[in-house]
Amino acid sequence: MTKLTPDTDPTCRLIAEYLQERLNQLSAQTVVAAIRDHDAFIAASNVDFPLLQVYRGDSRGRFLEVSQIVIEYYLLDLIAYWERAGLIRFVEVAIAQLLDKSEFDQRFEKVRPYLDTLRSQRGYLRMPSGEVYPNVKITLDIAEPEVKVI
Numbered sequence: 001m002t003k004l005t006p007d008t009d010p011t012c013r014l015i016a017e018y019l020q021e022r023l024n025q026l027s028a029q030t031v032v033a034a035i036r037d038h039d040a041f042i043a044a045s046n047v048d049f050p051l052l053q054v055y056r057g058d059s060r061g062r063f064l065e066v067s068q069i070v071i072e073y074y075l076l077d078l079i080a081y082w083e084r085a086g087l088i089r090f091v092e093v094a095i096a097q098l099l100d101k102s103e104f105d106q107r108f109e110k111v112r113p114y115l116d117t118l119r120s121q122r123g124y125l126r127m128p129s130g131e132v133y134p135n136v137k138i139t140l141d142i143a144e145p146e147v148k149v150i
Contacts, residue, residue: 004149009056011111011144013037015069016054018107022098023052023091029084031091032073039070049076050087057139065145068117071095071138074125081134092120092136099140110146117141 004010016035023031034048039055050073057068073091075081081088098104099113118140125133 004147009037011108011142011147012054012056012069014108015071015111016052018104019054019071019095019098020052022103023094026094027090031087049074049080061143063147065147066141066143069140069142071140073136073138075134078132078134088122088134088136092122092138095138096120110144112143112145114141114143 016037020032020035030050032050032052034051036047036051036053037055038053040047040053053070053072053074055070057070059065059067073088073095075087096115096118099118100115104113118138120136120138122134122136125135127133
């Protein structure tokens with residue numbers, strides 16, 4: 001059973017930590033320098049890049065036990081993208097494969113990913129101040145049938 005508290009979303013935190021660990025193991029260079037387990041305005045705070053954010057989009061079901069999980073991966077700038085032009089594609093495919101592995105099922109035995117809902121979209125986050133962050137946004141639904149507050 002996943003016990004919720006007001007302080008953190010334990011599922012998003014664990015998924016972010018798992019993906020950071022495994023993505024960095026798959027590459028000779030750092031793929032994920034920092035993680036966030038919530039949706040954050042990335043330019044408003046001091047954060048390391050490449051950045052991986054994992055948070056909930058929406059939830060549904062009788063007890064809101066099915067949620068859309070949003071995984072966003074950001075590079076620092078266009079130069080970082082140009083230096084490793086294949087990185088965003090590497091990350092999106094690696095994430096899809098990591099979510100489909102039995103290792104994920106073992107670590108998250110109370111979380112069931114619906115892989116047929118997996119989607120990704122590449123783009124650029126443009127800030128009013130002029131910064132441009134190349135990114136990929138991956139979404140999928142998960143079920144947490146044993147999530148509880150009371």
